[in-house]
Amino acid sequence: MDVPLRDVCKYVNEKVNVIGVVVETTFAKKTMGTDYCCALRIIDDTRHDFSMAANVFGKSTENLPLVAALGDIIQLSFVSVTTYRGEANVTFNKNTSTFALYKSKDDDGLNSYQVSRPYFVPKDEDKIIINKLRKWLINFQFSEDSSKFPFFRELKEETFVNLACKILHHSEAAKDEWVIFVWDGTDTQSNAICSNLENELKNPLPLQRDHLSLPRDILCTFPTVGTILRIIFHIGVEKSHFHLLTIGKWVKINNLRLKLYAGLWHGIFTVQTKLQYISNEDQLIAERQRSVASLVDSIWCIILLKLMYVSYEFWSRLADERLSLILGRMPNLSFPEPSPITVVNHRDHVRPVTLMSVLTHSKVTAIFKCVVRVVAAMPCKAENLRSSTGKYRMRLTLEDPTARIHALVIEEDVVTLFDGIPDAEKLERKLNKLLGISEDNSIGGVKDTTRNPPWVCVCLKSYYLSKDDIWGTRNFRVFDTKILEDSS
DNA sequence: TTGGGG
Numbered sequence: 001m002d003v004p005l006r007d008v009c010k011y012v013n014e015k016v017n018v019i020g021v022v023v024e025t026t027f028a029k030k031t032m033g034t035d036y037c038c039a040l041r042i043i044d045d046t047r048h049d050f051s052m053a054a055n056v057f058g059k060s061t062e063n064l065p066l067v068a069a070l071g072d073i074i075q076l077s078f079v080s081v082t083t084y085r086g087e088a089n090v091t092f093n094k095n096t097s098t099f100a101l102y103k104s105k106d107d108d109g110l111n112s113y114q115v116s117r118p119y120f121v122p123k124d125e126d127k128i129i130i131n132k133l134r135k136w137l138i139n140f141q142f143s144e145d146s147s148k149f150p151f152f153r154e155l156k157e158e159t160f161v162n163l164a165c166k167i168l169h170h171s172e173a174a175k176d177e178w179v180i181f182v183w184d185g186t187d188t189q190s191n192a193i194c195s196n197l198e199n200e201l202k203n204p205l206p207l208q209r210d211h212l213s214l215p216r217d218i219l220c221t222f223p224t225v226g227t228i229l230r231i232i233f234h235i236g237v238e239k240s241h242f243h244l245l246t247i248g249k250w251v252k253i254n255n256l257r258l259k260l261y262a263g264l265w266h267g268i269f270t271v272q273t274k275l276q277y278i279s280n281e282d283q284l285i286a287e288r289q290r291s292v293a294s295l296v297d298s299i300w301c302i303i304l305l306k307l308m309y310v311s312y313e314f315w316s317r318l319a320d321e322r323l324s325l326i327l328g329r330m331p332n333l334s335f336p337e338p339s340p341i342t343v344v345n346h347r348d349h350v351r352p353v354t355l356m357s358v359l360t361h362s363k364v365t366a367i368f369k370c371v372v373r374v375v376a377a378m379p380c381k382a383e384n385l386r387s388s389t390g391k392y393r394m395r396l397t398l399e400d401p402t403a404r405i406h407a408l409v410i411e412e413d414v415v416t417l418f419d420g421i422p423d424a425e426k427l428e429r430k431l432n433k434l435l436g437i438s439e440d441n442s443i444g445g446v447k448d449t450t451r452n453p454p455w456v457c458v459c460l461k462s463y464y465l466s467k468d469d470i471w472g473t474r475n476f477r478v479f480d481t482k483i484l485e486d487s488s
Numbered sequence: 489t490t491g492g493g494g
Contacts, residue, residue: 024493033490041493053492084492091491160494255494272494
């Protein structure tokens, strides 16, 4: 019985044939039973406000429908109708049901690109339905409530979220351990930091592991504004549908687990995580692109640009909604307003850049002004400030919404930073200020401190250690930066 | 059988 999706609910406990557009899919996963499963959701022109679940089982992942792209058409024959929580859905039985997959566009006519059984041929009436669905889909807007898809800047708690984001890159961090880099143009909020400063040498506050391991030519393709979120795969998720995470494409990822690790957000793609159909014209993409859209189009900005000698990059980081902020004061994103805790020498006119701009800068040696949080410092005791060679040196861990890096402070720069060689009391007082440690929670007292470092302005220089590998041995130093005494 | 948005 060929049934439009609207009428499937009339055939509970019966077998039906349906043809629908695949708007969601999980990756293949092992079931609690004997098989593998792919949970799809489908729509058609008779039912598109709320998709219908179609669960397909197979002996192996190869027996499951591997949709080439969301929005493709699936023909499901002899599937049983059941209800779950008041909703009808269809179940594909590996012994009796069949499926066939067709592209959403008619590039290859009515040839299916995957079938569950060989020699499967669609009937003429099936072909009519497929053609009708293809035509209907062209003008169909699969719209979604924006509030179900928060921006990165709205992420607050460890939970499951839906994200609409752009895939920037994939990387195999270790054998079969993939990291996906996604971005939506906004900055995640800064988080409290909890680490034992005295243990920073043995157990340092982690950087994003991949910043240094990614090839430089890849890193340089990354946007320099907006947080890049890392997504890892939970155990048990087959990589069957990896191709749906196409680099450069926007995707909707549903039910992604969100975790904080050492103050950094990352996503975990679980067996319940789904990829959802998104058209290039989707309003959610438009919203996100608007948030990073260049303001250069506006005459105002062209005038301002010329007047202020600021770069395209600077303006391109500003969302429309940030315009009012930038004109009044520094925006609270990418360039958070720094606290008056530090001063930088003679660089009032220099525009600050993000740490990702620093990492991807075209020259290996350069100087920068950045607005960052100092999330860790080593050593944190004055008596350890001198190295074995007698030099004063300190390693700071700096972060902004785009990256987290190490930067050294050496010799004369230590003197500048602390306004003289600091004794134990001065070092503790100034470091507490820089790291956002309250008096009663200070370094000398409680060892594991939860701290919320303030945004401060620093001068950074990049340099290299070996001429043979200038990029591989590139380091950063803080210089020309002074922690101010309390005005009180 | 299994899973079905959480």
